[in-house]
Amino acid sequence: MPTVHFTDAQGAVRDVQGNAGDSVMETAVRNGVPGIVAECGGSLSCATCHVFVREDCVSQLPPMEDMEDEMLYGTAVDREDNSRLSCQLRLTDDIELFVTTPETQV
Amino acid sequence: MGTHAAAQPTSVTAGAQTLPTRTGLLIIGASQSGVQLAVSLRALGFDEHITLLGDEDHRPYQRPALSKEFLQGTVESESLIFRSNEYWAEHNVELVKGEYIVRIDKEADGSGVAHASSGREFPFKRLALTVGARARKLDIDGGDLDGVLYLRNADDALALKARVGNATDVVVIGGGFIGLEAASSLHKMGRNVTVLEFGPRLVGRAVGEETAEYFLQAHRARGLDIRLNTSAARFTANDAAGENQNSVAAVELQDGTVLPAQIVLIGIGVIPNTQLAEQLGLAVDNGVVVDRFALASDGTTVAVGDVANMPNPVPGSEPGERIRLESVNNAIEHAKVAAYSLTGRREEYAGIPWFWSNQADLKLQIAGLCNGYDRTVLRRDEERGKFSVLYYRQGRIIAADCVNAPLDFMAVKNALAKGRNIPADAAEDTATPLKTITTDS
Ligand SMILES: Cc1cc2nc3c(=O)[nH]c(=O)nc-3n(C[C@H](O)[C@H](O)[C@H](O)COP(=O)(O)OP(=O)(O)OC[C@H]3O[C@@H](n4cnc5c(N)ncnc54)[C@H](O)[C@@H]3O)c2cc1C
Ligand code: FES
Numbered sequence: 001m002p003t004v005h006f007t008d009a010q011g012a013v014r015d016v017q018g019n020a021g022d023s024v025m026e027t028a029v030r031n032g033v034p035g036i037v038a039e040c041g042g043s044l045s046c047a048t049c050h051v052f053v054r055e056d057c058v059s060q061l062p063p064m065e066d067m068e069d070e071m072l073y074g075t076a077v078d079r080e081d082n083s084r085l086s087c088q089l090r091l092t093d094d095i096e097l098f099v100t101t102p103e104t105q106v
Numbered sequence: 107m108g109t110h111a112a113a114q115p116t117s118v119t120a121g122a123q124t125l126p127t128r129t130g131l132l133i134i135g136a137s138q139s140g141v142q143l144a145v146s147l148r149a150l151g152f153d154e155h156i157t158l159l160g161d162e163d164h165r166p167y168q169r170p171a172l173s174k175e176f177l178q179g180t181v182e183s184e185s186l187i188f189r190s191n192e193y194w195a196e197h198n199v200e201l202v203k204g205e206y207i208v209r210i211d212k213e214a215d216g217s218g219v220a221h222a223s224s225g226r227e228f229p230f231k232r233l234a235l236t237v238g239a240r241a242r243k244l245d246i247d248g249g250d251l252d253g254v255l256y257l258r259n260a261d262d263a264l265a266l267k268a269r270v271g272n273a274t275d276v277v278v279i280g281g282g283f284i285g286l287e288a289a290s291s292l293h294k295m296g297r298n299v300t301v302l303e304f305g306p307r308l309v310g311r312a313v314g315e316e317t318a319e320y321f322l323q324a325h326r327a328r329g330l331d332i333r334l335n336t337s338a339a340r341f342t343a344n345d346a347a348g349e350n351q352n353s354v355a356a357v358e359l360q361d362g363t364v365l366p367a368q369i370v371l372i373g374i375g376v377i378p379n380t381q382l383a384e385q386l387g388l389a390v391d392n393g394v395v396v397d398r399f400a401l402a403s404d405g406t407t408v409a410v411g412d413v414a415n416m417p418n419p420v421p422g423s424e425p426g427e428r429i430r431l432e433s434v435n436n437a438i439e440h441a442k443v444a445a446y447s448l449t450g451r452r453e454e455y456a457g458i459p460w461f462w463s464n465q466a467d468l469k470l471q472i473a474g475l476c477n478g479y480d481r482t483v484l485r486r487d488e489e490r491g492k493f494s495v496l497y498y499r500q501g502r503i504i505a506a507d508c509v510n511a512p513l514d515f516m517a518v519k520n521a522l523a524k525g526r527n528i529p530a531d532a533a534e535d536t537a538t539p540l541k542t543i544t545t546d547s
Binding site: 022026029030031032034037039040041042043044045046047067070071073074 | 145149168170171174175181185186187188189190192193196197434435438460462464469471510512513515516517519520541
């Protein structure tokens, strides 16, 4: 089963089991992981699902498209090289992802 | 989290009568704003019992995809669910589905009992109305034929989806956001789609002239047949007696034109669900009238989201100016303010409204409210299919409509939120990123 480890800005960790095919954002929201707001429900319109992906996980993820790249310039906490919008990250079988949520999303 | 009052109220004897002990908060309407209210209250440490009640048979879900991804079948219904059942159980929120509240008895202290059409009663200590809005009906001949549909909730979307398979021609009545989103989706699904708009331009007053014109051209170029200044006179069924006698077959226009249609989708706006508020004697005027803290005129009931008519939340707006917004962003932000109110904190609702609408490959993002603008600046990058309109009032930016231009949208949204400006003259050059010319005053 895919697992996502969410670390918040204070360092608290929450491990959440997800389903293959779901996005990291959906996995977070359904389980009420604080730190992911996701106002637009995954339609790449709000940039409130920003996460920092642990460096060694980045390569497991699909490359980002232009729209995601542009949206990332508008996140509440400035983007870093390992920034992604979690609604664009789909879980695959047995993937294990480590992400950190920013201090704030709005 | 602290202890919660029992789900089922116990009884106490008052004189000869048995009255339920009124406990907790009853949220009527289990959608975007009701869900956010419950979630925010728990995040704030509110430890009284919460009943989140709605008339729909589904677990609370997000509506925006209904006219887009869900209709097109690119997203499954499970992805639209806001929270897992486990979440509600863990957070002690009692979810009640399929109960429609028809009447409320309320005391001066804010407590009372809500009566459902099934006969069930829901006592409460505090009440929240998050009952949203319903589709405005088009009352013309043939309006009750099968296949004449509206799109407000999941059942509507399922009914529409079920008919798409057998349809070749669709007529969409109303060139607003929902009409255009659904029209684009249905066109993408291979149907012939005609959009009838009563007014002289698309999307009413929600966007400016230039954006409306951009969408008109873009949709026509993508294959939608859009007819402005046109209205339907009646819907007709097949002449021949037989199975489809009760199904819509055509739309007859005021000028006599007949358009074949096996589906007619009506999207001509919504009406706020103020029935309960009226019955309670609350002030109502195009929505439940609330103050900056989301409190209705009785000072105890909160009303949130599409149903609320509230002071304009944009900082610096005209005193006394009121507005009713229909958007996810508003439902969320307004619910947060209501949650503060219910926990005794006074946090005024202030913020920059924003909205999105996906239509075919056009991603519209709107930041701020454009009413009262005196100048616009157009940023149009033909080659990359980007288009933005910035709105100004007395030299200050107040809003922007951005199509496939998230950088512009984000720059304007952030500038507005921080009270900064983007000087109009400097914004005219499309090669300049707006972020780089944002000024402190
Ligand atoms: C098809 C569609 C597409 C949309 N797309 C977008 C978009 O792209 N972007 C955007 O920002 N917004 C969009 N919106 C708007 C957004 O979904 C609404 O603004 C939001 O849902 C408002 O939330 P609400 O909770 O205030 O009201 P609602 O979502 O209307 O919820 C009210 C709930 O209360 C229930 N209810 C009403 N009366 C009673 C009663 N007496 N007893 C029990 N239950 C009752 C209703 O059945 C409903 O479930 C869209 C809306 C629709 C319908
Ligand atoms: S949820 Fe809105 S951009 Fe990801």
